[in-house]
Amino acid sequence: MSASFAIRARSHPAWWAFAVHRVSGVLLALFLPLHFWALAQALDGAAALDAFLRFAERPWVRLAEWGLVVLLALHLTGGVRLLLIEFGPWRGLRKDWIAMTAGAGVVAGLAYALALTR
Amino acid sequence: MESTVDVRVWRGAAQGRFVRYEVPRRPSQTVLDVVTYVQRHLEPTLAYRFACRVGMCGSCAMTVNGVPRWTCRTHVAKAVRRGRLEIAPLAHLPVVRDLVTDMTAFFDKWARARGQFQGATSRAAPVARIAPETPQRRAVDAGIECIGCAVCYAACDVVRWRHDFLGPAALNRAWTLVNDVRDVAQAARLDAVAGDAGCHACHTQGACTERCPKGIAPTAGIAGLKRLTARAAVERS
Amino acid sequence: MTMTRATQAKLWYAQRLSAMVLAGCVIVHLGVIVYATRSGLSAGALLARTRGNVAFAVFYGVFVLACAVHAPLGLRAVAHEWLHWRGGAADAVWATFALALVATGMRAVYAVTAS
Numbered sequence: 001m002s003a004s005f006a007i008r009a010r011s012h013p014a015w016w017a018f019a020v021h022r023v024s025g026v027l028l029a030l031f032l033p034l035h036f037w038a039l040a041q042a043l044d045g046a047a048a049l050d051a052f053l054r055f056a057e058r059p060w061v062r063l064a065e066w067g068l069v070v071l072l073a074l075h076l077t078g079g080v081r082l083l084l085i086e087f088g089p090w091r092g093l094r095k096d097w098i099a100m101t102a103g104a105g106v107v108a109g110l111a112y113a114l115a116l117t118r
Numbered sequence: 119m120e121s122t123v124d125v126r127v128w129r130g131a132a133q134g135r136f137v138r139y140e141v142p143r144r145p146s147q148t149v150l151d152v153v154t155y156v157q158r159h160l161e162p163t164l165a166y167r168f169a170c171r172v173g174m175c176g177s178c179a180m181t182v183n184g185v186p187r188w189t190c191r192t193h194v195a196k197a198v199r200r201g202r203l204e205i206a207p208l209a210h211l212p213v214v215r216d217l218v219t220d221m222t223a224f225f226d227k228w229a230r231a232r233g234q235f236q237g238a239t240s241r242a243a244p245v246a247r248i249a250p251e252t253p254q255r256r257a258v259d260a261g262i263e264c265i266g267c268a269v270c271y272a273a274c275d276v277v278r279w280r281h282d283f284l285g286p287a288a289l290n291r292a293w294t295l296v297n298d299v300r301d302v303a304q305a306a307r308l309d310a311v312a313g314d315a316g317c318h319a320c321h322t323q324g325a326c327t328e329r330c331p332k333g334i335a336p337t338a339g340i341a342g343l344k345r346l347t348a349r350a351a352v353e354r355s
Numbered sequence: 356m357t358m359t360r361a362t363q364a365k366l367w368y369a370q371r372l373s374a375m376v377l378a379g380c381v382i383v384h385l386g387v388i389v390y391a392t393r394s395g396l397s398a399g400a401l402l403a404r405t406r407g408n409v410a411f412a413v414f415y416g417v418f419v420l421a422c423a424v425h426a427p428l429g430l431r432a433v434a435h436e437w438l439h440w441r442g443g444a445a446d447a448v449w450a451t452f453a454l455a456l457v458a459t460g461m462r463a464v465y466a467v468t469a470s
Contacts (some may be wrong), residue, residue: 003465005204007186009273010429014324022321026433029426032456038465042402057394069388076381085322086371087345090338093324104410108385279436313360314435319365321432344367351364 014093017101021078024071031068066112073108077101120201123194125152127164128206133214136204137161149197150178153205153217166217173331176267178216181206186272188331209272215245224268232310233291236303246300254297261294261339263332270326270336275291282315286326286336289317296319296346305350312347319345358446366428373424380418405467412468419460427453 010019038056041048055061081097123143126136139160141152144211150168157164168178169304173191180189182197197203211219239246248255270286271277277285284292295301311317317340326336356373358366394400405411427449440448 002184002204008185009403010275010325012324012328014322014328018321018323022433025426025429028356029430032422032426033459035454036459036463040459042398042464042466043462046402049402051400053396053401069385072381073385076378080378081380082322083371083374085337086341088342090335092335093322093327095336111385111389112392115389118393276436309360312364314358316360318363319432347364348371349367351361352368354361355365 013095013098017081017098020074021082022080023112024075027071028068028075058097062116066109066116069112070105070109074101074105077114121210123152123198124202125156126202126204127153127156127217128213128254129161129216131215133290134213134216134332135208136156138204143194144146145189149180149182149187149192149194149203150204152194153180153189174265175317176265176269176331178210179267179269181209181271181272184267186329188267188269191331208268209309210274211268211272219268221268221320224271224287225266228266228288228291230310231284231292231316232303232307233288233295235295235298235301237300237314238302242259248299248330254299255295257339257342258294261290261334264290264334265332267331269329269331270291270334273329275323275325276319276321280315280319281318284311284316286340289320289343290334290336290339296343308343308347308350311343312351317343317347357442359361359399369424370428373428375419377425380414382420383414384418402467406469408468412464415464416461419457419464422460423453423456423460426456 038052039049041052056065077097078101081094081101082099084091085094125139125141127139128134129137137179139156141155141160144151150171153164153166154168157166166178166180168190169175171178171190173188176188180184181187181204182189182192183199183202186208187197189205194203197206199311205217207213207219208215211224213219250256250259263333266287268287270290274283274286276283277290289311292307296304296307300305313319320337320340322337324339325338326337327334330336366422391401391404430452431449434445434449
């Protein structure tokens, strides 16, 4: 099967929802140890934490942080959809929740971007 | 309407290649019509399966332009992409030859999921009275029409990624039996469908539900099995 | 040592239960992120809000534990399906990762609340 057919066969909303949920989950899981390490800098005093926070002001770091916030919102909302499918009454593949997942990502992205520009 | 359709058909087994044929177009032509034309007029050695050719038996299931479908119920006009059709055997099953797959594993998994009814009465007992409107019977009725065509099995990525995954059809059948109040093998069945090779490996990709030609939603039954098996595992410990 | 199906079912359940806890924690956390970013991201400002904050410590302690259950189980499934890592050795790696998340996470919570 050619690659384009492989993608076409998976071009339905629930599959995209799965792909977004998996990729966001992996990236967030890999990020967690970094996050914990960064916060633990406070053990060496406020100055040590400040050094990290200054590093985090670099544009590429801010962009990565923004991406993580969006991924977190996507993973959360997509995850609630899965919990509803697995534990709630059957109402189909809940494509309305797929739309809400995209919306939540947009809202979180906008809110964080606005917060950064204050 | 173009006068011909450019068809690529899988020839060989696990090793093989797509061979091009040009097939005259007809009104209301189905993909099964195309395959039949190739075998009758162009390539007599082409191996393929069909039976009823009216969308009842599921024997003609193949991969059409990447999507598993019943070829007798797939109009060429709807499936063709830029004048082209690519026809391959159903995915995730060993290929016997050309478009014919070996369905043994599919039905073995059905058996492993305890997809057989087990009752406790004999023919001497009165006929069981099952009310059709109970939630349990509704759950059974929603999944009972499965004819074992393996389209869902071919569509599922978890089947592709986990060789021991029982798959949507086997789990759907188990779900219809789990909800059958006459069946007495429930504990063994819940054990059979639990775990990483069972319902808990399903990631709700929903390809089974999207592709099922009978409109069955295996995702629903698998979600139900997840709840029941998890509860059973916790209660037993 | 292969895991029994019953254990696998329980792991699925743990992953979903931790997901339910995380749903609540993450909604709050997203709010905290936006609030903290708007209020100013300096160590002084952050630590002034978190030092000695028992509610903060309890909340984020629970959050860390839920992450430590949820993330390794998720990665385990991905590794099985996309890297074909399976069996006792792989499970040991994920269990270790879970313990590492608990240790480093609690250390981070302690760092901003008590140090």
